[in-house]
Each structure stands twice: as structure tokens, then as C-alpha cells.
Amino acid sequence: MARKPELDDFRVPYFDTKKIEKFALADFDPSAKPFSTGSKEGDRDRLSQIGAKLDALQECLHAQQLQRVLLVLQGMDTSGKDGTVRAVFHEVDPLGLRIVPFKAPTANELAHDFLWRVHAQAPSAGELTIFNRSHYEDVLVPVVLGQLDNDAREQRYRQIRGFEALLAETGTTIIKCMLHISKDEQRGRLQARIDDPTRHWKFDVSDLEARKQWDQYQAAYHDALMATSTPYAPWYVIPANSKTHRNVMVAELLLRTFEGLKLEYPPAKESLKGVKVE
């Protein structure tokens, strides 16, 4: 009988392990649903259960004002980054969340190093921050467009590892999810956007250019994941052709992460004991 899949089966091997582990992004089936309950309704129920737990844990994170959590979401166009945020965090108090969408850098941002604008958005004590796209765009787009040579790319990977180590060592728990869809699935999702004029605002003709370089992007993802999955900032590959599976799996990962923080409410204040409000 096949072993039940575990979240760590989808973790990208750590960059700094002595023994080189086998990893190929292409080995992961985007249509797989290893953490699905078996039905969309079941998945939604599970998501709702996890959401309630995350809400309680996040409140405790906020009360403690000590630890920080950073979730990085990456994936090809239409892979469901926005949809994941919407679904997974539906139950979580908006007060405790900060969502940071990274778009094409501004002139001022480009006048700094590529991690400058990212560092400024790092979570503060008690905060759960979600990066919708991230500094990883800077080792994907310019690589595919041939604007970064191998040395410059390796240098950025090293800079990213250093940056993420800094965040981790100073109290931030980081998890990174690559929402993995197939080229066929993307075709359907792009076509649906084109066929519905009310959704054209989500679409730019240049999105089709990136699709033409699908294989190059997959290769760039493969390299970046391999070079930057670390014990302090692991990457997970999320099979994402099924939206409800994608949501449940990201939620399960986040739940495990929060449970691992051993969160506790701050102790009662002695100074408040027996106080009567007048």
C-alpha cells in the first residue's frame, strides 16, 4: 500500500545539504491532489476548519508581539496567487495580516539594490506578512530575458540566502510556496480571461509573451528553488491545477508552521490583579 503523502515530500531539498538530493520540478504533477479530501465541498470544509485555527493562532502571534511569519507566494501567471490569499485567509482577522503585492519596480526602487524594497516590507513583531510575488521575480524574469549572466545569477541566489538568513535569525519564520500549474491549465485560464471582457483588466498582452517562454521559466524556477531552499526558508512545490487542493495544501503548510511556533499568550499582568474599574 502506498504511503500517505506528507508535506515534506513536496519540500525542495535544502541547498546546503552535503549530499545532493535528486530534485526536478518537472517530476511534480501539477494535477496531483495529495492533500485534497477527495471532493471540492470537503476541501472547502477543511479549509474553513484550518482557517478558524489559523485565526486563533494568528491572534496569539499578535498578542505575543515577538515572532514574525512570512509567506512567499510565487508562480506563473494565473497560477492562483491572488486566489490563494483570498481563500486561505478568508477566516483570518484582517487586522493581523499584511499582504504585499510586488509589481514591476519603480525608478526609485531600481535605483537601489533588488532587496531594498523587499526588506522594507518584512514583517514586524506579531505580524503575518504575505508576499504576492517577491524578490524571486528578480532571479526569474531577468534570467529568462538573458539580462543576468551565470555569475550575476549565482550572486543573487547567495544574496537572497543571506537576506533570508538575516530575517530568520532575527525572529522571522519563512515559508515559500511555488504554485505549480501545467502549461495546459494556464492555457485554459488565460483563455477564460480573454473570453470574458469584464476580466480584461487582469490581463496584459505581454502575459502571452511570458507564456511563449514557458520552458525557460520552468527552468529558471527549478534553478532558483534548488539554490534557495534552506532549513530557515524552505520552498514547497504546491500542485495547483486544482484550486481547492492548492488552497488546502497552502493552509495545511501554514497551520503546521504556526503550530511549530509554540505560541502562547503573554502571562497575566500582576498589576491588573483584582483591579476594579471605576
Added chain:
Amino acid sequence: MARKPELDDFRVPYFDTKKIEKFALADFDPSAKPFSTGSKEGDRDRLSQIGAKLDALQECLHAQQLQRVLLVLQGMDTSGKDGTVRAVFHEVDPLGLRIVPFKAPTANELAHDFLWRVHAQAPSAGELTIFNRSHYEDVLVPVVLGQLDNDAREQRYRQIRGFEALLAETGTTIIKCMLHISKDEQRGRLQARIDDPTRHWKFDVSDLEARKQWDQYQAAYHDALMATSTPYAPWYVIPANSKTHRNVMVAELLLRTFEGLKLEYPPAKESLKGVKVE
């Protein structure tokens, strides 16, 4: 038969009207429930209905990337600013919201004018931003503590009107809500926090000091509301002893505001017409 209450009955008269209108904060009953459905369950249903509408309207605001909306929440300790955010925006996509809690200013913030840190957090195109406390703290706390003389206070009122006019004239729709609770209601809420040690983290002994100056704070609120309610940034008094009424009333106000924006999705892109994704 009494006239049905309207939202504008709770609007603070505009500062710049020629005719001085009568206004007294104390005339508003914090226990009133003018926009309640009559039951807590009914209020929750109504809130859920409005939430779904706000979610759709907010998506359109985001798609349009043109207008901006700013909701300012003020009120005494325990008046329910956090609870309002949680309840009213439960149905709204977290991607479209930005919540900015203003705490005691840092040394660097104090080294600038009092609107500097506030301006930096103003909503951007397509964004709905909620200020949880705001620049109004700077015409409440220092006034009660006697750190601002009359001239300095009037100067700040004028500066606030100028600042809000700038935001409004450049595309931001502003509404400001004062969550109005009674001193008795606050006693119960503070005592509940003291009696539950797991909620001590929300509480500081200094909160009791502000309570001792309840009347001075009410007077400071009265003056500030009178001096800064304008056609481009009106203040509303929200009777807030009932939490479900408070939530429904803020939601109704926001819904009316969004409906007034005449939001429309951007037109379909000609360049996408008939495009087939390969």
C-alpha cells in the same frame, strides 16, 4: 409617526457652512440602534449581505485603479475599532484592503510634522485603506494633557482640513467614524478585559488614566469633530454600545460611499478580442 433615521442624521455639521448648525456629541445616545434590524441575528445577516456587496464593489475599485477610499476609525478605548474592522471586512477580499494601525509615534516620526507619517499611509489608486486611530489622536491626547494651547490646536485643525482637502481633490473619498460608547459601557468592557488574564495583553494600566479624563476627552472629541467635518471628509457619530449595530451602521455608510463612486469595470481591451491562447 417618527421619521425613519437616516445616515445623515448622524453626520457632524460641516465646519465651513455659513449657518452655524447645532451639534453636541452628548446629544447622541451611545445605546441607540437606529440602523439595527432589531435582532443580533438579523444584524449579522444584514452585515453579511453588505459585506458581499462591498467585496464586489471593492474589486471594481481595484480593477479601475483610479479612485481611492479612506475610512478613519476613532473612538475611546474599547469602543470597538478592532472589532469593527474584523466584522465589517470579513467578507472583503484581503487583497483589496490595507489596515493601518497608528500607535504612539516613534522618535523618527516625532522628528517630522504630525501629518508626515499619516500622508505616507494614504491609500493608493484602487485601494481601500482603513486608519485604526489616525492623525486625530494628535488633536485629542495633547489637548487633554494640556500640551497644546488654543492657537496650536486651531492651527492643527486647519492643517488637518488642508491635508484632507488635498487627498480629496486628488481622488480620495474620505469618511470618518467616531465610535461612540458611554462611560458605563466602557467600564464593563475594561473590567471584562481585566477579569480575563488571557486578554491582559490588550490592556495597559495607563488605559485607566485616560478613563479618568473621560469628560475632557469627550470635549476634545466634540471640538475636533466640529472643526474637521467637511463636505470632502465628513464625520459620523456611530452609536456603538451595541456591537452589531455599530458594525451594521459603519457597513451601511461604507456601502453608500462605494455606491456613490459610480464604479465601473474598465472597458474590454480591443487588443484581446478574438485572441486564442496557444
